[in-house]
Every structure is written in C-alpha cells, then in structure tokens.
Amino acid sequence: MSTRPKTVTGARGTGDDTGDRGGAADYRRPPSRTGPPPGVDVWLIPLDPAAGTRATARAGSGPATDRSAGLDRAERGRARAFRDPSVARRYVAAHSAVRSVLGRYLGSPGTELRWATGPHGKPVFEGEHRDWHWSTSRSGAHALLAVSRTAPVGVDIERISVSARAVLPLAARFLPPEEAALVARGPAPYDRRSAYHRLLSRKESCVKAVGGRFLEGLRLPVAGTGAVTAAGGPRGELAHARMRLADLPAPAGWVATLATVGEAPMPLRLFAWPSPGLPLPAIDFGDDDGPRAATDRTAVAR
Numbered sequence: 681m682s683t684r685p686k687t688v689t690g691a692r693g694t695g696d697d698t699g700d701r702g703g704a705a706d707y708r709r710p711p712s713r714t715g716p717p718p719g720v721d722v723w724l725i726p727l728d729p730a731a732g733t734r735a736t737a738r739a740g741s742g743p744a745t746d747r748s749a750g751l752d753r754a755e756r757g758r759a760r761a762f763r764d765p766s767v768a769r770r771y772v773a774a775h776s777a778v779r780s781v782l783g784r785y786l787g788s789p790g791t792e793l794r795w796a797t798g799p800h801g802k803p804v805f806e807g808e809h810r811d812w813h814w815s816t817s818r819s820g821a822h823a824l825l826a827v828s829r830t831a832p833v834g835v836d837i838e839r840i841s842v843s844a845r846a847v848l849p850l851a852a853r854f855l856p857p858e859e860a861a862l863v864a865r866g867p868a869p870y871d872r873r874s875a876y877h878r879l880l881s882r883k884e885s886c887v888k889a890v891g892g893r894f895l896e897g898l899r900l901p902v903a904g905t906g907a908v909t910a911a912g913g914p915r916g917e918l919a920h921a922r923m924r925l926a927d928l929p930a931p932a933g934w935v936a937t938l939a940t941v942g943e944a945p946m947p948l949r950l951f952a953w954p955s956p957g958l959p960l961p962a963i964d965f966g967d968d969d970g971p972r973a974a975t976d977r978t979a980v981a982r
Contacts, residue, residue, distance in 0.1 A: 712962055801891075833938065881937045886939040
C-alpha cells in the first residue's frame with residue numbers, strides 16, 4: 681500500500697545537518713556474490729578521499745590521469761573545464777565509479793561502455809544492453825547511482841542548502857499550494873528547509889526517470905511517496921507517466937529520492953561504493969542463487 685505521510689521530512693536527530701531516514705549507514709558493502717538487481721540497486725558513492733588517503737587532483741593540476749583516463753572524451757573535456765580542482769576531482773570520482781559499477785553488472789570493462797542520451801540528457805544503453813536502465817546524481821561530496829533491468833529509473837541527491845529566510849518564499853513561488861503548505865508547516869527552520877529540498881528531489885527523480893525537463897516537473901504532485909500520476913499537471917514526457925516514488929536514506933545534510941516508471945513495487949537494495957583511494961571490491965553480478973544483498977528493502981514505495 682502506498683504511504684502518504686503528513687510531512688515530507690524524515691526523522692531528525694540533533695543539529696541542522698542530520699540526515700533523513702537513517703543516513704549513509706543504510707548503504708552497506710555488497711557481498712562478493714551480489715547477483716543482478718532483482719528490482720533496483722542504489723549505490724551511494726563518496727567523492728572525497730577517505731581519511732588517510734590523498735586527493736588525486738591538486739590545485740592547478742586538474743584531475744589525475746590515473747582516474748580520468750577511464751572516462752570518454754566528453755567526460756575528460758568537462759573535467760578539465762572545471763576551474764576548482766576539488767569539483768574536478770569529485771566529477772572524475774563520480775564518473776569513474778559509475779563506469780566501474782555498470783561495467784561489473786554488464787560484464788564489460790567500464791572504460792569501454794558507451795551509451796546514447798535522450799533529448800534532455802537521460803542516458804540510455806543501446807544494442808545488447810538496452811534492457812538495462814540507470815540514473816545517476818551528484819551533489820557535493822556524494823553521488824548516487826540507480827541500476828535496474830526491470831524499468832526506467834531516476835535518482836536524485838541534493839544538499840539541504842536553502843537558507844531559512846528564503847525557503848518559504850521559494851516554496852510559494854515554485855511549488856503547488858499543497859506542497860508549499862507542507863513546507864510552511866515544518867515546526868523548525870531545518871524541517872522547512874529539508875521539506876523544500878525533499879519535494880524538489882522527488883520531482884527531479886521523476887523527471888529523470890522519464891527523461892523529461894525539470895521545469896515540466898515543478899507542477900508534478902509529490903506531497904507523498906508511492907504511486908505518482910501526472911494527470912492534469914505537467915506536460916511533455918511527464919504528461920501521462922505513471923511512476924512510483926520512494927524517499928532514500930541520505931548522508932547528513934542531504935536528501936535523496938528514487939523514482940521508477942510503472943505501477944508495480946520493486947525490490948530495493950542499498951549498497952556502498954568505496955571512497956576514492958580505497959581498494960575496489962571484487963563483486964560477482966552474474967546470475968546466481970547466492971546471497972542477494974547486504975541491505976534489502978521489500979519494495980520501492982510500498
């Protein structure tokens with residue numbers, strides 16, 4: 681049954697930077713025999729080096745070649761275009777990790793993967809891998825990757841960055857009245873800031889699932905999770921879409937959401953990728969009857 685919470689923020693701890701719904705700890709290291717996704721696999725990818733390891737990009741030098749060499753020409757060009765070395769390093773770390781994970785699922789070197797993009801940037805595999813769907817999102821020191829071979833997916837992670845002063849005017853300007861009211865009902869500044877970003881993240885993940893434009897998704901009703909329909913709201917790719925929406929655990933100070941195209945709930949697994957500078961895991965993603973996950977959730981937005 682779909683859940684329709686009265687508020688859109690998750691459980692809070694102490695302090696404004698507390699993450700919603702369990703945080704990064706819900707993402708676990710995968711077992712060696714992971715198998716293909718039974719529904720949707722979501723990977724949390726740290727983009728900063730772990731404590732005790734060095735960054736691979738220094739001021740003025742650009743991304744280190746040992747990581748950017750695995751990217752395609754367009755990715756390398758964009759990495760070189762960043763003026764801030766830390767932003768370039770995080771970009772390279774995210775794209776390198778995405779290629780590594782996808783390559784393991786598909787049984788191909790990540791450096792050799794190629795994909796097409798839709799009119800609004802949605803990545804799509806063609807040929808023998810056309811049944812595989814994926815979506816990625818990057819915000820600050822964290823990235824998410826969602827992978828499925830059942831249905832198109834959209835994932836989003838974003839930092840709770842709006843100021844306490846600006847959140848209510850922005851909600852009133854960009855959100856439908858019902859959602860702006862949800863933001864306004866937050867009992868504390870952090871609750872209102874978190875609610876605003878949660879709603880935007882839900883819209884973004886739905887837009888990415890169908891390959892649409894974010895502006896078309898602003899009118900999409902996402903006051904609750906579960907089944908989402910766009911009747912009478914957005915235009916374009918979202919006009920007749922039917923999706924399921926789930927809030928995801930996120931690191932402290934971030935929110936994250938997942939959308940899947942279709943009405944049927946799907947199993948959800950949460951995995952953690954190692955930080956840059958740490959050894960990569962040996963994982964078998966082939967079909968098997970072995971252990972399925974370190975963290976299993978029964979369905980996407982039950």
